Amino acid sequence: MATLIHAGTVITPQNGGVSVYRNHSLVLDGGRVTESSPAATFAGRLDSFTDVIRAERHLVTPGLVNTHHHLYQSLTRCLPAVQNVRLFPWLLGLYERWRAVDFRSIKLAAQVSIAELLLSGCTTTADHFYLLPPASDVRAEAVLEAADELGIRLHLGRGCMTLGQSAGGLPPDELVEQDADVIADWERVIAAYHDPQPHALRRIDIAPCSPFNVTRDLLEQSVQLAKAHGVLLHTHLAETLDEQQFCKERFGCRPAEYLEQLGWLAHDAYLAHCVHVNDVEMQRFAAAGTGVSHNPVSNARLASGVMPLEHMLEAGVRVGLGVDGASSNDGGSLLAAAKAALLSTRIVRGESYKDLPDELPLWSAHDAFRLATIGGAQCLHRAELGHLEVGAAADVALFRMDDVALAGAAVQDPVAALMLCDAPRPDRVLVAGRAVVRDGRLVAADEFALGRALNEVVAERFC
């Protein structure tokens, strides 16, 4: 039942850089890449494959890996009341709208967000899902079902908020859960859905929301639970100066110091944002093997600041890329996020980066491609993702080189074309060898029907 992707321009992270193989073919079998050879190797053998994808006009890349999202947030993207405010007032405005969520609206929003990811070439996403109001029927299954139906590979970070306003936290009490209920549900969801095997389509991560809306107790217990179950830890950290101020006032230390006290600077943790971290903290992340998810579009949208990406990489931190939730990105393209990451480094390379070594070359499009692929895979501890070497997962995106968005550039430098031109829509996307996008359209759903349904729900309850 093997599939042959034949005679394409194959691009894959390799040996610390990015390799480009022209007129090259890949064999996919059993959900994996089983052969990677020059196209000529297959002359006269095309009939022996169940499916042959002619890729003479395509760039063939590993499926992109998104390390941070809140899939449900397409319910409240471009909300006028919070378009022009920073994180804390943005959250306070959104909490009021989010009181209306139920299972159906969360699932629909997740389907739309996943559709956007697949239609931009992303095949693996982490979802930091922390909005489960106790009085609602919302459960983790809303996101799990959406991912299953559309075919994306998922790290579901079953999140939570447990520190309500009456206890000094940011969210209204009606939206927060009890610590004990969260722990019980972590146990339930991990037992029912976590697949620890390599090439798993579904993993569960333990993902309390942030230091300003989760109790200290639960953050500590999260570390023990993650170790006991062999799952990853995820949370937001050091996103804004408001958060830094909150931590100093409440805990007497900086956000990264607070998490370090609780045991969170660990190899099995990956942290979203880390915009406001200093050199010492970066070195601690690197020494502990803690991963960082970089979300440049969201950080710009909320005026949170610019994450010191080049410093972080120089320090040896594992960094992946994220689009972040649809209410602070408003789009789900990882290619667009990679471009933003690249341009951000150029914007700040002047005065604010003066302590980087003079000889360090500018961070490049090839570096950005690694961030969107193998960087994310390393952040999620997924050695089989983010590249196309033999043994890798058969997660592949094919982009037409004659797409007007790439034309000309794809001939000059196909990697830079994907990173610097406007993000193209992939012609085909496969997850574990299975087609999820064909001819630029979702295979398992009508994207316009999803869009119409979301428009109706948003107009009824989330405006």
Ligand SMILES: [Zn+2]
């Ligand atoms: Zn986030």
